[in-house]
Amino acid sequence: MRRVTRTRGLLGVLLIALSTSALTGCFGRYAWIGIGTAIDVLPHGYVMITVGPEPYYYHRGVFYRPYRRGFLVVPAPIGAVVMMPPPGHVVVMVESDPFHYYRGVFYAPMAGRYRVVRPPIGAFVREVPRPANTRRIGGVEYKEYAGTYYRPAIRDGRRGYQVTERPRGG
Numbered sequence: 001m002r003r004v005t006r007t008r009g010l011l012g013v014l015l016i017a018l019s020t021s022a023l024t025g026c027f028g029r030y031a032w033i034g035i036g037t038a039i040d041v042l043p044h045g046y047v048m049i050t051v052g053p054e055p056y057y058y059h060r061g062v063f064y065r066p067y068r069r070g071f072l073v074v075p076a077p078i079g080a081v082v083m084m085p086p087p088g089h090v091v092v093m094v095e096s097d098p099f100h101y102y103r104g105v106f107y108a109p110m111a112g113r114y115r116v117v118r119p120p121i122g123a124f125v126r127e128v129p130r131p132a133n134t135r136r137i138g139g140v141e142y143k144e145y146a147g148t149y150y151r152p153a154i155r156d157g158r159r160g161y162q163v164t165e166r167p168r169g170g
Contacts, residue, residue, distance in 0.1 A: 033062060033073050034131065035146070040070040051077040061086030061102045075146045076105040080116040094120040104129040104145045119148045123163040124155045137167045 033039070046059040056077060057064040063080065064071040085100035085107045092101045100107040100114060106123065107114035132145035143150040143161060150161035 035073050035075055037073045038067055038070055039064070039073070042071055047082075049080050049082065051080050056080060058082060061089070061105065076116045078116055078118055081110075081113050082107070082116075083113060085114050090126070092123050092125060094123045099123065101125055104132075104148065119163045121163055121165060124153060124160055125150070125163070126158065126160040128161050137169050140167070142167060 042057050042064060043059045046057045046064070049056045049058050049063075054077070055066070056074070057071060058080070063074050063076050065074045066072075086102045089100045089102040089107070092099045092106070097120070098109065099117070099120060100109070101123070104119075106117050106119050108117045128143040128150045129145050132143040132150070135142050135144050135149075140151065142164070143152075149164050149166055151164045153160055153162040155162075
């Protein structure tokens, strides 16, 4: 497990950006810290969210949980409600329902807010978050990220991935 620590000043921000480049991926225009990364201090502007009795902290599409004397980046909890989808999200239509997709997480609009939902089967996305695992099952190569399976697909002449049921043997 990698740990990002707090450093002061402009030089510290630059050092964090350089030292965490191996930890982060880029999705859209925004960099993100990967699941399983521990940090000492939450980013400025975070909000606290509870899902059932559990506290989470949220900032720009990243969810955190208390961990030791800091915080751990965790998968988005199903049922979490946020005020708006994260910057860099894209709208994905499944049948006639809109979902907001960002970094492997689907948000469904509800009464002026957005709820984290299970990935809808059939959703077509252009990108799967790094570091998705590649799995060959039954002669088909799938991408798997946070328990969701994506099958390569083409829609309207564009390559991407379609959310699929967990394949047998997967």
